[in-house]
Amino acid sequence: MTGEPAGPRAYLDHAGLGRLRPGAVAAMRTALEEVLPHGSTEVGRVFGARTASRRSFARLLDCTPEEIALVPNTSTGIHLVADGLDWRPGDRVVLFDRDFPANVRPWQRLRRRGVELSWVPMRQGGYRMADVAAAVLPGTRLIAVSHVNFATGFRCDLDRICELAAEAGALVCVDAVQSLGVLPLSLARTPVDFLAAGAHKWLGGPPGTGVFFCRAARLESLRTVPSGWFGYEEAAEVTRGHPGGLRYDRPQRATAARVEGGMYDLLGMVGLAEALAELEAVGIGAVADRVLALGDRLRAGISALGHHLAIPDRRGGHSGIVSFSSPEKTGARIAGELASAGIQVSVPDGLVRVSPHFWTTDEEVEVFLSGLGVQTS
Numbered sequence: 362m363t364g365e366p367a368g369p370r371a372y373l374d375h376a377g378l379g380r381l382r383p384g385a386v387a388a389m390r391t392a393l394e395e396v397l398p399h400g401s402t403e404v405g406r407v408f409g410a411r412t413a414s415r416r417s418f419a420r421l422l423d424c425t426p427e428e429i430a431l432v433p434n435t436s437t438g439i440h441l442v443a444d445g446l447d448w449r450p451g452d453r454v455v456l457f458d459r460d461f462p463a464n465v466r467p468w469q470r471l472r473r474r475g476v477e478l479s480w481v482p483m484r485q486g487g488y489r490m491a492d493v494a495a496a497v498l499p500g501t502r503l504i505a506v507s508h509v510n511f512a513t514g515f516r517c518d519l520d521r522i523c524e525l526a527a528e529a530g531a532l533v534c535v536d537a538v539q540s541l542g543v544l545p546l547s548l549a550r551t552p553v554d555f556l557a558a559g560a561h562k563w564l565g566g567p568p569g570t571g572v573f574f575c576r577a578a579r580l581e582s583l584r585t586v587p588s589g590w591f592g593y594e595e596a597a598e599v600t601r602g603h604p605g606g607l608r609y610d611r612p613q614r615a616t617a618a619r620v621e622g623g624m625y626d627l628l629g630m631v632g633l634a635e636a637l638a639e640l641e642a643v644g645i646g647a648v649a650d651r652v653l654a655l656g657d658r659l660r661a662g663i664s665a666l667g668h669h670l671a672i673p674d675r676r677g678g679h680s681g682i683v684s685f686s687s688p689e690k691t692g693a694r695i696a697g698e699l700a701s702a703g704i705q706v707s708v709p710d711g712l713v714r715v716s717p718h719f720w721t722t723d724e725e726v727e728v729f730l731s732g733l734g735v736q737t738s
Contacts (some may be wrong), residue, residue: 370703371725371732375563376511376539376682376716377707382565384639385632389567392631407627410634415618417637418572421645422556423547427616430573431625431633435538436463438557438573441620442503442534443467445583450475452502455493455531458483459710461511464536468505476502486671487515487678490525497525503532508546509539512710513671514682516540519551527552532579538562541572543652543681543718545645554579560633563681563718564640567632575617589622648719652681655717655726659683662730663715671712684712695733702732 372380396403411431419426432438444467454468458480468478479496481488487510497504504526509516519535526533534555540546542563548556556574560566575583613619640648656679660670663685671684687695692708699706706729707714717726 369700369705371728372705373715373717373721373725373729374705374707375543375718375721376514376714377562377709378568379542379562379565379718380720381567381632382636382639385566385635388635389628389632392628397628404627407631410627410630411625413634414570414630414637417634417641418574420641421541421637422572422574423549424574425577427618428548428574428577430575430617430620431630432557432571432573432621433569433626434559434561434571435536435557436467438555438571439464439467439505439534439536441557441573441575441583441586442555443471445586446503446532447582447584448474448476448502451477451500453477453479453498453500455479455481455496455501455504455506457481457488457506457510457517459510459512460507461536464505464507483510483513485673486510486513486684488517490518490521493522494525497529497531501526501529501531503534505534505536507536507539508541509537509544509680509682511539511682512712512714513684514539514680514714514716515672516544516678516680518678519546519553523552538571539682540680542640542645542648544649548574548576552576560636564633564636565718566636567626567629569626570629570633573617573620575620580615580617580619583620586620591618591621591623591625643719651719652717653679655721656681656683658726659715659717659730662726663733666730666734668713668733681718682714682716684709684714686712699729699732702735704729704732 392407396406415426415429418429448471454476456465456468456478479498481492481496504522506517506522523533532554535553537556537558541558554576559571561568660683668685668687692711692713695713696706696708
């Protein structure tokens with residue numbers, strides 16, 4: 362596998378910040394040098410990237426383009442739901458212990474509106490469905506779940522969570538930033554209501570780009586969403602010289618795009634469209650197969666060196682993340698020593714997190730294990 366930019370001897374931190382794909386870099390450079398310096402004269406050349414990105418996301422998620430909105434990051438998408446639903450005192454939201462703050466704080470803010478919280482405890486790096494079921498108490502309005510935990514890499518069973526939600530008449534909102542681009546997910550089969558993910562990790566896109574999915578039947582339930590210029594039908598007529606183009610009575614778009622606001626990051630959208638096109642060309646199934654195989658190799662090697670895996674056994678909850686701790690050194694010390702050897706990992710919640718991607722070479726995995734072995738010996 363070729364085409365990776367020069368850098369560390371082993372880059373294993375795609376769960377932190379993915380490496381922007383070379384094709385995306387080239388497309389953005391072209392737009393930066395040949396389009397944007399000319400203002401409106403050439404800008405039409407990049408407008409198609411937005412439509413292409415929307416369609417790519419729809420194919421990746423097995424939904425319709427009308428259910429896709431393009432947003433800057435995961436947090437924006439989560440806030441569209443947390444701030445957009447018509448909450449009532451006594452409503453309840455189910456949260457997961459040790460989840461990333463972006464999928465906790467927006468829901469915690471709802472307590473001032475009388476919303477109550479239930480917590481699912483983390484056990485051995487993951488979550489048990491019995492605990493999820495116990496947290497779905499009377500009044501549960503929504504389950505806010507991360508598909509993959511950012512620190513341990515535990516993958517939740519979204520199908521079962523959707524079943525529990527349906528039994529309670531509750532909604533499901535998914536933070537998919539640690540799964541989208543590395544694990545298959547069909548929203549035609551898994552009936553979550555909302556999903557958000559930034560593109561700067563496993564999707565290989567530019568920071569500041571991302572996706573928000575809103576199931577068509579749920580769009581009208583988001584009552585207080587931003588109403589930017591592009592959120593209305595025929596918005597472009599204002600700038601096309603049509604008589605009567607300037608009007609304030611145009612209806613909101615009947616698609617998820619109504620939440621996208623006004624002018625967006627044109628350069629980032631160009632890179633995103635290219636990164637998504639490359640991911641589609643490879644195929645999400647092939648990506649998942651390779652990443653999970655690399656994960657198995659890493660788990661075996663890390664265990665053999667005497668470290669403690671965050672998820673101790675294969676329970677069907679694995680993802681692209683392999684995390685561990687050491688009985689002798691802190692995670693920060695291990696990561697620092699690896700960085701000195703040109704091996705990039707990260708340390709969320711005190712764990713050493715290793716996250717290879719499809720483009721990670723076998724040699725990089727061996728470099729990491731060798732470097733970890735030097736520290737252990």
